[in-house]
Amino acid sequence: MNQEDPALSKVDVDRPSSARIYDYFLGGAHNFEVDRRAAADMVKTHPAAGLGMQANRSYLRRAVRYLCEQGIDQFLDLGSGIPTVGNVHEIAQRANPDARVVYVDVEPIAVTHSNTILTGNDKAIAIQADMRNSDEVLSHSDTLRLLDLARPVALIIAGVLQYIPDGDDPAAMIARYVARMAPGSYVALSHPSTDGMSEERRNGARTASTVYDRTATPFAYRSRAEFETFFAGLDLVEPGVTFMWSWRPESETEAEGLGGRATGLAGVARKP
Numbered sequence: 001m002n003q004e005d006p007a008l009s010k011v012d013v014d015r016p017s018s019a020r021i022y023d024y025f026l027g028g029a030h031n032f033e034v035d036r037r038a039a040a041d042m043v044k045t046h047p048a049a050g051l052g053m054q055a056n057r058s059y060l061r062r063a064v065r066y067l068c069e070q071g072i073d074q075f076l077d078l079g080s081g082i083p084t085v086g087n088v089h090e091i092a093q094r095a096n097p098d099a100r101v102v103y104v105d106v107e108p109i110a111v112t113h114s115n116t117i118l119t120g121n122d123k124a125i126a127i128q129a130d131m132r133n134s135d136e137v138l139s140h141s142d143t144l145r146l147l148d149l150a151r152p153v154a155l156i157i158a159g160v161l162q163y164i165p166d167g168d169d170p171a172a173m174i175a176r177y178v179a180r181m182a183p184g185s186y187v188a189l190s191h192p193s194t195d196g197m198s199e200e201r202r203n204g205a206r207t208a209s210t211v212y213d214r215t216a217t218p219f220a221y222r223s224r225a226e227f228e229t230f231f232a233g234l235d236l237v238e239p240g241v242t243f244m245w246s247w248r249p250e251s252e253t254e255a256e257g258l259g260g261r262a263t264g265l266a267g268v269a270r271k272p
Contacts (some may be wrong), residue, residue, distance in 0.1 A: 018163060018219070019110050024084040025053040030082045045223070052244075052264050056159040056190050059244040059266045061086050063188040066237075066248060066268065067154045068095035072186060074115055074153040075101045076143070077178075078131040079160030082110045085118075088156060089124040099123065100146045104137055106130050130166055134176040152184040152249070161191050161230065162219050172230050182234070183271055186201040189230055190244055194221050227265045234269035241267040 016038035020031040024039050030161070061244045073096050077088050080103035092099035103126040114126035137143060147153055155177050164170040167208045178187060183238050228241050239247065244266040 019081040019107050022053055026084045028084040055244045057086055059190050059247055060158045061091055062073055062248050063268055064091040067186055068092055073099045073155045074147050075243045076153055077103045081104050095195055101214055102143050102146050104129050104131055132173055135241050138180055150182055152182050156184045156188045158190045173231050178271055183218055185271045189266045192264045193220055195224050205210055231269045235272055236267055236269045
């Protein structure tokens with residue numbers, strides 16, 4: 001990571017970042033020692049922490065493939081984070097070279113690295129904005145250049161809503177985006193949850209999540225009932241809200257490999 005890049009001059013290398021911790025668990029290279037220490041502290045009480053993040057990435061890949069099969073060729077990825085292998089544009093443009101993708105993240109390091117990777121790709125861009133401000137995101141010049149909101153679009157919020165506190169009303173935030181999307185659009189969401197864990201694992205996971213108190217984005221688990229409220233007014237596609245590893249797994253081996261260990265929730269829904 002080039003710390004001399006002026007675009008990254010304001011990056012705090014002494015404070016862990018949720019995006020860089022995620023990058024570390026996925027085997028990425030865009031993280032610092034402070035992030036790796038935070039990750040190590042997490043696995044002391046929640047050994048499956050990294051597995052849950054890998055399950056989220058796997059769900060994202062399957063969801064994007066499904067959306068492409070439904071004819072979706074426009075994607076808005078909120079809280080996209082630092083680019084690692086298996087980004088939305090890689091999956092979507094492999095299925096449809098004309099697919100367009102707008103990544104949105106509030107962290108300058110994520111946006112800078114995303115746009116470095118996207119150099120020469122005129123159908124994908126990363127913008128720096130706070131996903132909670134739907135007007136800012138949807139009126140951004142690059143969003144308007146790449147996405148036609150009069151046509152169906154896929155809104156993706158994968159493994160990010162845990163950083164949006166209840167006080168910011170994430171359900172209302174999602175509803176504001178959906179209101180601007182055309183009928184036939186889709187929403188793909190995933191979220192960490194302690195549902196399905198034993199009491200011992202649940203306590204360990206909650207202790208591990210306190211690591212995020214050191215970052216600018218404190219973390220909150222949510223239950224299935226809480227997660228389901230994010231799909232209000234939408235038609236869930238099969239299999240509905242389920243564990244990430246069991247949302248349309250590509251093979252029995254994949255599902256069995258994660259089953260019982262990674263318990264985050266996921267779902268995809270269509271705007272009628």
